[in-house]
Amino acid sequence: MQNFPKPIRLLAPLVALIATVVVVSGCGTTQPDIARGRVLFTSKCGVCHALAQAGTTATIGPDLDDAFAAAREAGGFDAATIEGIVEAQVDDPRPSNGNPAASMPAKIVEGQDLNDIAAYVGKYAGVPGAAPPEVEGGPGAQVFANNGCGGCHTLAVANAGGTTGPDLDEVLPGQSEAEIEESIVDPNAKIAQGYPANVMPENFKETIQPEEIKELVEFLAENAGKKSGG
Ligand code: HEC
Ligand code: HEC
Known part of the structure; x- marks a missing residue:
């Protein structure tokens, strides 16, 4: 680098900075990973929510298939709409009917984890017949x-x-x-x-x-x- 003419030497740090910014912002734009969202859902959300495709059955929070089935069937809600509702709920949960003990804690997950979970729930919540993929072996x-x-x-x-x-x-x-x-x-x-x-x-x-x-x-x-x- 010592041999470059002066203007290029001055530019070098800027180029390095731009490269860093591109790499960092690249993380934020990663496509949601539905398979990863499923694994995260079972451990972070499955303690409280039933969702057929995840195989979870807890009843502390609402059954997420029931929550979205009617709206999905009526055609008003597509995967992206449900995804948005899930993200908003996890960021800033509605308090549950005056019973703080039964309310959902805020920001259990954020960033890419939340994107992946929301995309996963958007894909499967309320889809008739959704079930965990069946495997052989008992x-x-x-x-x-x-x-x-x-x-x-x-x-x-x-x-x-x-x-x-x-x-x-x-x-x-x-x-x-x-x-x-x-x-x-x-x-x-x-x-x-x-x-x-x-x-x-x-x-x-x-x-x-x-x-x-x-x-x-x-x-x-x-x-x-x-x-x-x-
Ligand atoms: C997010 C990653 C992750 C998931 C999901 C996960 N594990 Fe693990 N597991 C680990 C790590 C890391 C260790 C090693 C550290 C420790 O012992 O806790 C481990 C350790 C173990 C061990 C002990 C292995 C030994 O050396 O004796 C067993 C058994 C095991 N896991 C079974 C399971 C089963 C069954 C499931 C699903 C119900 C599961 N794990 C899900 C990451 C995971
Ligand atoms: C400790 C229990 C608990 C955990 C963990 C939890 N929730 Fe909840 N959730 C609730 C309760 C209780 C409600 C109903 C009251 C409310 O809206 O806060 C709820 C409501 C919801 C709703 C709104 C459902 C409707 O009827 O409109 C969605 C969507 C939701 N949760 C998604 C999630 C996701 C995704 C996760 C994991 C990141 C999660 N929840 C983790 C307890 C929980």
Whole structure:
């Protein structure tokens, strides 16, 4: 750079600055990721809301299929309208009928997380017949798929290739069902070596029914370490 004539040398920092701005603003314009929105919805919103496509059944807040079904059917609401309502509600929730204890907390998620969740809810809330994508392998495999475990973990029988958390085919063989269950319902009890704490959602105990946890643990104990299709 020392050899450039003076005007270009002066421009260089400006060019660098523009490049930075482009990179940063690029993040804000990313297309919403519906699959990611589904995983975030089950952990951040599924504690309080039922939504058929997410497989959540909680009743603290309104059933989001019921909330949008009539309007969607009447043709007044499309995905983008619902997306906008969801974003507004999460940013600045309406208080619920004078009962602050049952109100929705503000800004549970923001930024790209909120975009992804809102796009996901906009796509599926109130859509007749919406259900979690069905997978083979029995009830435990379905629980694994419904809760987005494969987004973070590798498990060959589930065709899952996530790498945020440990490869379950490598770490689970040899573990007892009790150990596997503890890792799911209380992920910070023992942190897998080389992985960060507080990344695996801590509320599967609330969002997954006890019967489903049992199916999930049995499925993992039986199938981790097996090749896909085996
Ligand atoms: C702690 C419980 C709780 C959590 C977590 C929660 N909500 Fe809510 N939500 C409520 C309650 C209660 C209401 C009804 C009262 C209100 O509007 O505040 C509600 C209302 C809503 C509504 C309006 C529904 C209607 O009938 O118009 C939407 C949309 C919504 N929530 C979306 C979400 C999304 C998306 C998330 C996750 C980012 C979320 N909620 C997380 C409790 C919750
Ligand atoms: C957002 C990413 C994420 C999601 C979603 C997630 N996990 Fe994890 N998981 C992690 C991380 C990171 C660790 C390692 C840190 C720790 O031990 O908490 C982990 C650890 C584990 C372990 C312990 C592994 C060991 O080394 O013994 C098990 C078992 C597990 N997860 C199962 C699941 C199941 C089943 C689901 C779905 C219900 C799930 N995880 C969803 C990120 C995730």
